[in-house]
Amino acid sequence: MRRLSPVQHKVPCLFLTEVTEEHSRKRLGQAFQVMATDQVNPLALEAHVERALPTEKLDGTCCYVTCYQGQPHLWARLDRKPTKLADKRFKKYQHGHKSFKGFSWNVEEDFRAVPEAWIPAHGVRHHEGQPVPDDHGHIPGWVPVQTENKQYCWHSSVVDYDAGVALVLGPGGQSPDLLELTLVPLADLLEQTLELIGTNVNGNPYGMGTKKQPLHTLVSHGSVRVRGPPPPLDLRGLRSWFQESGEGSVEGIVWHCDDGTLVKVHRHHLGLGWPDGDCSFSSRPVEVLVDRTAGPDDRLPGKNLLASLSRLDGQRFGRLRDIRWDT
Template sequence: MNQVQQKVSCAFETEVISGESSLKRPHQSFKVIASTRLKASAVESDIENGACSEKIDGTCTFVALHNDRPWLWARLDRKPTKSIEKKFKKYQQQLRNWEQNPKGKERPPDFHWDAVKDFKEAPDDWIPAHRVPIVEGIPQPDRYGHMPGWLPLAATARQYCWHLDTVQLDAGLCLLLEQKEDQLLEVRVERLDSLKDCTLELIGTNVNGNPYLIGSKAAPLHILVQHGSIAVSRAPSPEYDALVKWFNEDSDSAVEGLVWRCANGMLYKVHRHHLQLPWPLEQKPRLCRSAVTINVDLSLFTDVDFEEKPLFTKLGRLHGKTYDSLCDIQL
């Protein structure tokens, strides 16, 4: 089962460099980079033999039951209140200063979260992500104040309109991008019940600045990609020097990052920013370098109303067509 319920850990021990803007978050006055040392847990998980896939740059979703029906859920992490967030950022800066200049036996600064008082209220339908600790019925944040969770899509939720583009919830259907055995891609209609308990990435025109150059402002295109489904068959060994060389020289390396799924269920990643490399790229990303077939035959769903689902109907008109790239699909 492919799930990304929590933030995926970097495969390497990381280092914080203060005073330098993050490549990923330019407003952030420090950056987190990978050291050359693999994490002990990654070695123990036998990352070397883990299944390697492309890290997809989108927004995370989850398929699970809602009112006894298979449903698409949007990622919604509970956030600290503004006052507590301000205190936590101050603590983080104090901790970085202490780590760079520890003062003898002086104890490092400390911070404790109060899961009841420090966080904004969640919507009634919100559920915590798997493995979020629950104490006396109350979800608990990690030490960084992360409390990931999920919210079922509502048909009228304007903030999730791009999610809703990709699903016909009444019929339990979604638009899925999948990699076939020959490395070619396929856009098809999939039943949500076949994806139950899986997490997927929503990508497209209006998601994360559209690094895959999909669709257009006039004719936006959004689609779901199951986590772990875009394999990288010629991936390098998870060693620092090998990865730096691969990201700089290999034709397959035009990706946001790599994710390893280990036999024990652990996940590890390396983002280009961990190696101080840019993303998005000026050249066409790897996901847009394969031919893609449209397999959206709406005649198979005679009892389904697609009238209010224009993306389904537009792709349905392209059924059977093959394009050189996702970028070439014109709706």
């Protein structure tokens, strides 16, 4: 199974897009909306998207596993963003031109400082030694997740650096619909990107955990196939698939082409809202396979996610959103 490479942080849309005068449904403050046309992107056609593997685009925050201080480590997505003054100038330009094309940045002066360990994403272009902002005025990058940093407490909850493992949710081997929640060595995830989903991420569209029992997990990009027959590749058919089929209750689709090309479509490209009722992903059955030897941090019942899940080892739940444990 192919997984999203950190080199491909920007994935093209299945369709060619156009800019409308509506305000963006996805990005606050963006005075225009990017909408799909009925013309399939030539890049997708060249990559034979009709033969590609459609996978579910999950709604969370992107993570990356690579080495930090010589050990496999989880990194959180941290875009370097413009200062308030530069952002105001950028938005004024967008509003006047209905586009971000042609805007000129001074990276040294216009962007906020980032932690010393921060690195730009692999696909970011550079000019004269400086990273070049993307079309939205951000410089995508990564920062190592350190357990003492409360800003990334939900990231930290899914890793144990002493044991060198991460909590990962993915398809099980027993049936096509079954998911397995298990511990995976960080070394086995090196140079992969994953999505962190859960209670305190993006409004929790999957209904995972509770305020008292927050539940978060990583999901490897490209690991969750779209269920049922392949979605149609024409605009009208795909919009109907999202609206009318049970399999279509997903945030979006990422097609994995034979040559490694990735192509995506998001519901907002089709003018559709998200989340939309019960999500397909959260309705799938899950088996918890967290066989864990107790450590010093496991003495706090309900405070340590991995310790709590280890008490559920071997149990199966009818839906992802049903996972609970006693405190």
